Every structure is written in C-alpha cells, then in structure tokens.
Amino acid sequence: MTEQHHVDYLLGLGDDALIYAQRLGEWLTHAPQIEEDMALGNVALDLVGQARALLTHAGEVEGADPVRDEDDLAMLRHEREFRNVQLVEQPRGDFAHEMARLLWFSTYQRELYTAVLTSTDETLAGVAAKAVKEVDYHRDHATQWVLRLGDGTQESHDRMQAALVAVHPYVAELGEDHDAARWAAEHRVGVLPSSLTDAVNAYVVGVLEQATLAMPDAPRWHARGGRAGVHSEVMGYLLAEMQHLHRSHPGASW
Amino acid sequence: MYGNDFGQPGATDSRAGAPPHPLNAAETPDYTDALAEYFDGLIEQDQRVEPRDAMPEAYRTTLIRQMAQHAHSEIIGMQPEANWITRAPSLRRKAILMAKVQDEAGHGLYLYSAAETLGVDRSELLDKLHSGRQKYSSIFNYPTLTWADAGAIGWLVDGAAIMNQVPLCRCSYGPYARAMIRVCKEESFHQRQGFEILWVLARGTKEQKAMAQDAANRWWWPALQMFGPPDTGEHASTGHTAQSMAWGIKRFSNDDLRQKFVDMTVPQAQKLGITLPDPDLAWNEERGHWDFGAIDWDEFWRVLKGDGPCNEQRIRTRVEAHDEGAWVREAADAYAAKQAARHEQGAVA
Ligand SMILES: [Fe+2]
Ligand SMILES: [Fe+2]
Numbered sequence: 116m117t118e119q120h121h122v123d124y125l126l127g128l129g130d131d132a133l134i135y136a137q138r139l140g141e142w143l144t145h146a147p148q149i150e151e152d153m154a155l156g157n158v159a160l161d162l163v164g165q166a167r168a169l170l171t172h173a174g175e176v177e178g179a180d181p182v183r184d185e186d187d188l189a190m191l192r193h194e195r196e197f198r199n200v201q202l203v204e205q206p207r208g209d210f211a212h213e214m215a216r217l218l219w220f221s222t223y224q225r226e227l228y229t230a231v232l233t234s235t236d237e238t239l240a241g242v243a244a245k246a247v248k249e250v251d252y253h254r255d256h257a258t259q260w261v262l263r264l265g266d267g268t269q270e271s272h273d274r275m276q277a278a279l280v281a282v283h284p285y286v287a288e289l290g291e292d293h294d295a296a297r298w299a300a301e302h303r304v305g306v307l308p309s310s311l312t313d314a315v316n317a318y319v320v321g322v323l324e325q326a327t328l329a330m331p332d333a334p335r336w337h338a339r340g341g342r343a344g345v346h347s348e349v350m351g352y353l354l355a356e357m358q359h360l361h362r363s364h365p366g367a368s369w
Numbered sequence: 370m371y372g373n374d375f376g377q378p379g380a381t382d383s384r385a386g387a388p389p390h391p392l393n394a395a396e397t398p399d400y401t402d403a404l405a406e407y408f409d410g411l412i413e414q415d416q417r418v419e420p421r422d423a424m425p426e427a428y429r430t431t432l433i434r435q436m437a438q439h440a441h442s443e444i445i446g447m448q449p450e451a452n453w454i455t456r457a458p459s460l461r462r463k464a465i466l467m468a469k470v471q472d473e474a475g476h477g478l479y480l481y482s483a484a485e486t487l488g489v490d491r492s493e494l495l496d497k498l499h500s501g502r503q504k505y506s507s508i509f510n511y512p513t514l515t516w517a518d519a520g521a522i523g524w525l526v527d528g529a530a531i532m533n534q535v536p537l538c539r540c541s542y543g544p545y546a547r548a549m550i551r552v553c554k555e556e557s558f559h560q561r562q563g564f565e566i567l568w569v570l571a572r573g574t575k576e577q578k579a580m581a582q583d584a585a586n587r588w589w590w591p592a593l594q595m596f597g598p599p600d601t602g603e604h605a606s607t608g609h610t611a612q613s614m615a616w617g618i619k620r621f622s623n624d625d626l627r628q629k630f631v632d633m634t635v636p637q638a639q640k641l642g643i644t645l646p647d648p649d650l651a652w653n654e655e656r657g658h659w660d661f662g663a664i665d666w667d668e669f670w671r672v673l674k675g676d677g678p679c680n681e682q683r684i685r686t687r688v689e690a691h692d693e694g695a696w697v698r699e700a701a702d703a704y705a706a707k708q709a710a711r712h713e714q715g716a717v718a
Contacts, residue, residue, distance in 0.1 A: 140454040143470050144447045147694020149478055156471035163464045186459045210697050267700025360458045360516055367574050369458040
C-alpha cells in the first residue's frame, strides 16, 4: 500500500535539490571567476545527482502504474505539486546572496543527510551516505566565501551583510515541521526538520562571528508553505523554463 | 578553431546502440601513440622545450598567442552550451551538460596556467580577450537555437577541436603538449555525448529528427571552417603555418586536418541518418578521400572580424561576468592579505 507521506517526504528532499540545482546552473558563465564557474557547477551537479536518486525512489515508493520516473516527476508535475522550500526557488542574486543561501542550505542538508544515514528506508540511507560527503564540501565552500566576503573589503562586508538580511525570511521554513515529516520521523524514515534547527543555527552563527558579520534580526515575515506546494510567484517561471522542452514533445525520449 | 594558431578562434547510453569506433581523433592511434610517448620520458626530454629552456622570442610569443586563444575558446565556448543547461530535456542530459560546461572551464584554466609558464598572467590574457585584442574560435559566434545544437556542438565542434588538438599532444612545448593530452581525453568524451544526443533525436519523433537535421545543416560548414583558411589559393592566409610547423607547434596543414575530419565524419553522419548539407560530398576512389564543396570563406572572414550573430553577445556576457565579479575577487585578495598578516603576527608573537 502506498504511503503518501513517505512519497511526499522524499519529494520534498528531491525537489529541494532539483530546484536549487536549477538556480545554481544559471551561474555557469556568470561567476566572478572561472574557478567559481567550476565550483558552482560542481555543487549543481551534485544536487542534480541527489535529485535524480531521490525522485526515482519517490516514484518507486509511489508505485503508480506505470511507475513515474525521475523525468516524469521533474518535468511533468505542476507547480502546486512541487514540495521544495521557497529558499531554493528564489531568483539568482549577486554572489553574496548565493553564498548566504548556500551556507544556510548546505548546512541544513548536512544535518539532514547525517540524520537520515540510519533511515529505515535503505535507499534513502544510501543516498544520504553519498550526499553527506558532497554537502560537506558545499558547506565548506560557502563557509570559505562568507569568511572572505565578510572579512574582505568594506564593500564585500556590506554586500554580504545585506545578502544575509535578504535571505533571512526564507531560512525558517527549512526547520518547519509538516505532516510528511511527522510521519517520516515516526517511522524512522526521516527526521523532524525542527530537530535540525539548533545545529544548523549553531554552525551559521559560528561562521558569521568569524566573518565579522551579524546574524540579522528576526524578519517581519517568513516564507511558508513550500512543502504543501505553495510557492512564490517566481516558481512558475522557473518551471516554465525547466519543463518547456520536455513538455513540447509528449512521450519523446531524449 | 581551438588548437589551431590563427586569428581565431575552441558514458555511452545503452539506448544509443554502438556508435562507431573511432568516433574522433582521440580514439585513433595518433593519440594513443602520443600518450605512449608522454609516458616514455626519454623522447619528451630530448624533444620538448620546457619553461626554463632558452627559446627564441618569436617562438615564445607565438606559443603565448596560441595557448591564450585556445584558452579563450574554452571559456567563450561555455556560453552556447550553458544556454541549454536550464532547459535540458531530461535530468540525465542536464547533468551531462553541466559536467561538460564545467570541463570546458577546467580546460580554460589549465591552458591559462600552461601559458603562464611563459611569463604572462591570466588577468593580462583575459584583458586582451575582453578588449578584442585576442580572439577565440569563431565557431562560438553562432547561436544554439535548439536542443539538437547541444548535440551538434559535441559531435562536430568537439570533433573538429580534437582533430586539431591530437597533433598538439606532440607539440614541441612540453606544458602545452601535456595540457592537450589531458584535454583531448575529455573532449573525446564530449564528442561521444554529442553524437549520442543526435543519435537519440535521429531515432525519435518527426520533430526530433527535423531538429537534428536542422542542427547539422547549421553547424556543418562552420565546423569545417574551424580548421582555418586553406593552405593555398586566393583565400589562403599569410598566417603562421609555415613557421609553426618548423617549430614543431603545428604538425599538419589546415587542409590536411580538414580532410581527415571530413573523412572521419561523413560515415558517422550516414550512420546517424543525417544528410550533410553539401551536394558535392562524394567519395573519391582515386584520392581515397571524400570530396567536398567550396567553403564560404567570405563568411568566415566576416564572422572573424566581428560581424557574426553572437560576437558582441559573447564578449558582453564575458565582460559583464568579469566586471560584476570584481568586488568578489578584490575581497578574496584583501582577505588573503589579512590572513597572511595575521600568520606573520602570530609567528612573531
Ligand atoms: Fe574543451
Ligand atoms: Fe569539449
């Protein structure tokens, strides 16, 4: 019997990776230096890999007839069926914005994948075992840049601080519990996002301190609803771009 | 035409059946022999010029120009392909394309480093690219209009680049030769992936087949132009060919390389089921080569001089990325200086 919460939990993880990879892919040829085209490309590539494994598995657990594969799920779902947090769908900002986003997201992913290493869902545990090393590198990369920008020039410091403020309303959603996660935690498939928050915050606080940056004040509003398929207006455009070719040729192979 | 000194220019799917072998010049004995030589240090020591060796000034400047233009081609060449990353039709294709574009960035870096062994630095070379004083392969001044163009670039453009670059694996300048050995291996992979994209399209729906054919129509002639102007006749350039050959930088003439490329590629097009857009293409029993039609050298010179569909766009994109990144690079320098000062202070204390 299909457990929809299980499917939704996996989709949440997979969609985070997929949609962030989509945004990071936009950096290639626009990065501040060629090394960074490579590094951001590398992060995006790791995330596409995670997304493929997670979406494939979600399709198998769902067990539709016929089974939906990674491309059915990535290319043919509608906006309201995507379960990623709104942080990852936000448009590409300047390099400081990207590093602020990557710092929060990779830190979250690192705690998450570490926690699901012992998942009763062995496929998920396997994905996590590989991914945990990848996101460790992503977090380190973001950390190094936040240090350089925070403690670099006055301009980079100001830009990095402004970026942290701009990203802040999207951070809380990473730690928000939802029905699929509650089911996953109960069945030891996954964990409650809220259980990761302290560790995530502790790491980021440490980095900001060393980078001479301040943690922004609590924002007046924060994003919510991504796990239930409620996104920001930019999401439709992102999907239009990502899906249009695939959708233009129904049933074709690539 | 990366790998060609001239006012320039840069895992198989089971569904694809078995593409022909060799599919490109890096899969021929020319390349494997160069590889063997490379590991056989003797020849290398005897024949290669290394950074600290004395060398004629003109040899040095020729090499710098060629390596720089090659590096620029790798970097500018990222753009037409990156154009399809966000729209790739499947996640597998997205991943392959991202990896490819990333490889090209790596090639660029590797070549800039090789050029730096001759006493220039990357920022200087980038300035010359940005201000138009150094060129990149003119092939990248054409747009990628459909997904099939990602396939055609891999198959034809990477294929032609490899044809130019395999002989460079035995180039007289050691760092360049070694860079080429590494680069050719990855280019070979790219070429297979491009072929495979077209293979799948050519066996797909009516629209997909048409897309593949259209891409081949648009990329075939520019790909032949990648080998540079003809060796003789009214369109011949008074370029650097003879001198470069004497110095062991260049080993085959433009026309020889072009012919090798045509001979290798025509049977592949047949296998794909794609018609190359040249009514004069015919097997010449006597020569043992494929004859092909006249290349439009006026177009070649026009695009080279800046009047191509994407010349301005490519440089603008590059310059914008560079300018917008200036504050980031400055921050990294400032941070590194602060760190060094802190270490020094720590050491004194
Ligand atoms: Fe390359
Ligand atoms: Fe390539």
